[in-house]
Amino acid sequence: MNAMARDGLPRDTVPSAFDTEARFYDRLVGANPGYHDHLRLSAARLALPSAVPGLRVLDAGCGTGASTAALVSVAPEARITAFDASGEMLERARNKSWPDGVEFVHTPVEDLAGIHGPFDAILAAYLLRNLTDPTTQLRRLRRLLRPGGRIAVHEYSVRDSRRARWVWNAVCAGVIIPLGKLTTGDATLYRHLRRSVLEFDGVTSLARRLTNAGFTDVHTATVTGWQRDIVHTVVGTAPLETP
Secondary structure: OOOOOOOOOOHHHHHHHHHHHHHHHHHHHHOOOOHHHHHHHHHHOOOOOOOOOOOEEEEEOOOOOHHHHHHHHHOOOOEEEEEEOOHHHHHHHHOOOOOOOEEEEEOOOOOOOOOOOOEEEEEEEOOHHHOOOHHHHHHHHHHOEEEEEEEEEEEEOOOOOHHHHHHHHHHHHHHHHHHHHHHHOOOHHHHHHHHHHHHOOOHHHHHHHHHHOOOEEEEEEEOOHHHOOOEEEEEEEOOOOOO
16 A cells, blocks of 8 residues: 555655654553563464474564564574564664574565575564555465464454454554654654554454465464453464465
8 A cells, every 4th residue: 555644654655764763662662561571472372382493483574673572582492584674673673682593684575585484483563554465475474484384463453343443542642642752753653553553454354364365274362451452463374285
């Protein structure tokens, strides 16, 4: 979706917007109760075997590394490849302390330059909502998985719940947008966050999107706290035979 959103932020400029806000990002998400716990929960829902040598995991859209840290927490011995389209976000991730098996690659999901499978699992956190063609990119990610490998999509989805939409609008209007404006001096990215979540798939449609992209055994679960029925994990499995 390249059309201009009503808040003035085109989808194809999202990586550059994250470049601009990268220095504030960790501080802002740190103020979100449950943010890191929920990422760890989605990583745990991949059901990674902790004792398997040579396990390979892809962190798709790693940002400043919060999702990477979640993967390290559940699979500390895994070889983790993390990528992001925002160079500034990725640089902040690289500058943190990581185990030897973690590497970072600067590439958008539309290119996947330098990303080579097969992987045993993929975590895609807060990624699909910002893509112009999520189903096509899900297919590309599926082809990077070994047969039987899993993907966990960790994403906002409020369309299926009136209560979730009300809570999301209230929190954005009362907390997220004002705090973003106060911290960074510009609320554009945070208005985009609000609208992109409202316009994105309901969780039923998101699960169907994974099925349409060729994943099997697709199932969903939500998180705890104020983001219950707002943030979801959608897990799918790469088929044993390529569709």
